[in-house]
Amino acid sequence: MRHNMRWAVTLGATIGALFLVGAAVSQPVPSSIRPELRPVGETVARAQTLSPVAVSTAAVMRPQLRPVALTRDASTPRQPSAKDPAFQQWIAQFRSQAIREGISGTTFDRAFRGVRYDADVIKRDRNQSEFTKTIWDYLDSAASDSRVRNGKDALRTHARTLDAIEARYGVAKEVVVAVWGLESNYGSFRGSNDVVQSLATLAHDGRRGAFFEGQLVAALKILQSGDTSPRNMTGSWAGAMGHTQFIPTSYLDYAVDFTGDGKRDIWSDDPTDALASTAAYLSRFGWIKGQPWGVEVRLPQSFNYASANRQVKRSPAQWARLGVMGVDGKPVPNYGDASILLPAGTNGVALMVFKNFEVIERYNAADAYVIGVGHLSDRIGGGPPFQADWPRGDRALTFSERQEMQRLLTAAGFDTQGVDGKIGPKTLDAVRAYQQSQGLTADGYASLSLLMRLR
Numbered sequence: 466m467r468h469n470m471r472w473a474v475t476l477g478a479t480i481g482a483l484f485l486v487g488a489a490v491s492q493p494v495p496s497s498i499r500p501e502l503r504p505v506g507e508t509v510a511r512a513q514t515l516s517p518v519a520v521s522t523a524a525v526m527r528p529q530l531r532p533v534a535l536t537r538d539a540s541t542p543r544q545p546s547a548k549d550p551a552f553q554q555w556i557a558q559f560r561s562q563a564i565r566e567g568i569s570g571t572t573f574d575r576a577f578r579g580v581r582y583d584a585d586v587i588k589r590d591r592n593q594s595e596f597t598k599t600i601w602d603y604l605d606s607a608a609s610d611s612r613v614r615n616g617k618d619a620l621r622t623h624a625r626t627l628d629a630i631e632a633r634y635g636v637a638k639e640v641v642v643a644v645w646g647l648e649s650n651y652g653s654f655r656g657s658n659d660v661v662q663s664l665a666t667l668a669h670d671g672r673r674g675a676f677f678e679g680q681l682v683a684a685l686k687i688l689q690s691g692d693t694s695p696r697n698m699t700g701s702w703a704g705a706m707g708h709t710q711f712i713p714t715s716y717l718d719y720a721v722d723f724t725g726d727g728k729r730d731i732w733s734d735d736p737t738d739a740l741a742s743t744a745a746y747l748s749r750f751g752w753i754k755g756q757p758w759g760v761e762v763r764l765p766q767s768f769n770y771a772s773a774n775r776q777v778k779r780s781p782a783q784w785a786r787l788g789v790m791g792v793d794g795k796p797v798p799n800y801g802d803a804s805i806l807l808p809a810g811t812n813g814v815a816l817m818v819f820k821n822f823e824v825i826e827r828y829n830a831a832d833a834y835v836i837g838v839g840h841l842s843d844r845i846g847g848g849p850p851f852q853a854d855w856p857r858g859d860r861a862l863t864f865s866e867r868q869e870m871q872r873l874l875t876a877a878g879f880d881t882q883g884v885d886g887k888i889g890p891k892t893l894d895a896v897r898a899y900q901q902s903q904g905l906t907a908d909g910y911a912s913l914s915l916l917m918r919l920r
Contacts, residue, residue, distance in 0.1 A: 548584070552581070552582035552665075555669045556580070559678070563681075567686070567689075568682065568686065572685060572688055576695045577661065580659070580661055580665060583663060586666045587670055589702045590703070598861060601856075601857060607840070607841055608844050613841065616643065619642050620639065620845060626737050626740065627641065629723075633741075636752045637754075637842065639842040640842045641743050643837075643839070644838055645736065645740060646845075647837055648708065648710040651708075652734070652736055655700065655706075655707060658700060658702050659699060660706060660713075661681070661685075661688075663701075664677050677704070683713035683716070684713040686713075711731060711739075719742060720738070722738060723742075724738055752821060753801065757800060758821045758842070759816045760797055760816070761814060762790060762816065763789070763792055763815065770908045771897065773806065776804075779803065780802055780803070785797070792853075804818055806818050806832070807909070809855055809859070810912065814851045814855065815853065862911065868886045870919060877919065892911065896915065903918070
């Protein structure tokens with residue numbers, strides 16, 4: 466779960482806001498619940514409250530599909546780095562801190578036996594911000610035919626286990642399977658990095674040292690509890706672990722022993738504990754049984770696009786009175802208060818999203834990730850693809866272009882409150898305000914054409 470850490474997919478209007486994730490479309494979608502952490506800019510504060518995967522994702526705000534396996538080939542020997550001596554000195558100093566936090570010397574020494582500075586982890590951490598995808602490109606992989614087919618197979622193969630998990634936690638089994646599909650491609654890409662080594666390298670590196678030190682201490686507590694062994698504790702380069710990519714702190718708080726064997730084993734080939742832990746996590750954050758994450762809707766020509774805002778909530782009946790209908794032409798059933806979300810502005814899919822959208826968001830705060838989990842779960846359950854078209858002629862803004870848009874908006878009097886290249890809520894508000902000032906449709910879509918107009 467990179468619950469609160471994940472990746473970069475340009476979501477246009479909805480990407481306003483990021484802990485867990487085989488050729489092309491068969492690879493895991495990094496968004497997620499796994500934490501490939503990059504808490505920066507306006508998303509940092511929120512990332513502190515996110516789930517296992519949310520932390521890394523939230524930081525980044527836009528999930529990015531991994532183009533290759535989660536980690537380097539474990540069979541490839543890693544040559545010691547020139548930075549190892551300083552790293553080994555840091556480990557010796559960190560040992561005292563870990564012991565003060567309740568880690569025994571024996572546990573620490575076992576965990577760090579053979580651990581070296583991993584330059585590849587730092588390289589991965591440094592090269593994330595420029596990677597972006599449009600929401601439709603992301604969903605083409607997140608809910609590809611192969612991922613849907615494999616999800617249906619997983620649903621059948623683990624039917625008894627998933628039924629029991631759904632009965633206990635009230636979370637739809639299709640949603641649990643969808644998280645599994647996006648996080649690790651149903652267990653195929655769980656990551657082979659040594660988690661202690663990765664977290665220690667990132668903590669020593671210093672850029673987000675305090676965060677990773679906290680994750681490292683949590684990992685040591687997991688080892689001390691006996692749930693797994695040091696070299697069996699593997700995961701992504703950023704420390705997300707298991708079938709549904711929990712980061713260590715989320716594991717400590719939310720992982721469960723559903724098999725009853727005395728261990729919360731999310732690393733085993735048996736996904737039971739990992740799937741139950743995901744359901745327990747979503748349940749803990751308020752999952753409403755029987756409520757969808759969202760439904761596709763049709764908007765009337767007279768729709769006030771300023772109301773397509775996550776802060777504006779109405780009942781489906783109230784939306785229906787304003788002309789917002791399901792794709793079947795009927796009012797959406799009363800599942801509870803909902804907002805209208807436009808992931809690609811006026812020219813793409815329109816969604817009515819409910820409380821459960823926010824719950825999935827706790828796993829990974831990127832709109833693309835939440836939509837990916839939700840849509841994949843619908844497809845696994847037999848639902849159709851989205852009915853509306855996407856503006857496939859548009860391309861994603863690069864990181865530098867997003868920064869330029871923020872600078873230009875602020876200079877024009879529409880303060881984005883920072884230039885970090887993340888199209889978060891404050892930037893979206895600035896985009897809407899600018900669009901209104903220009904007599905444009907205020908859908909909050911941070912598009913290339915809008916950037917060119919600002920120029």
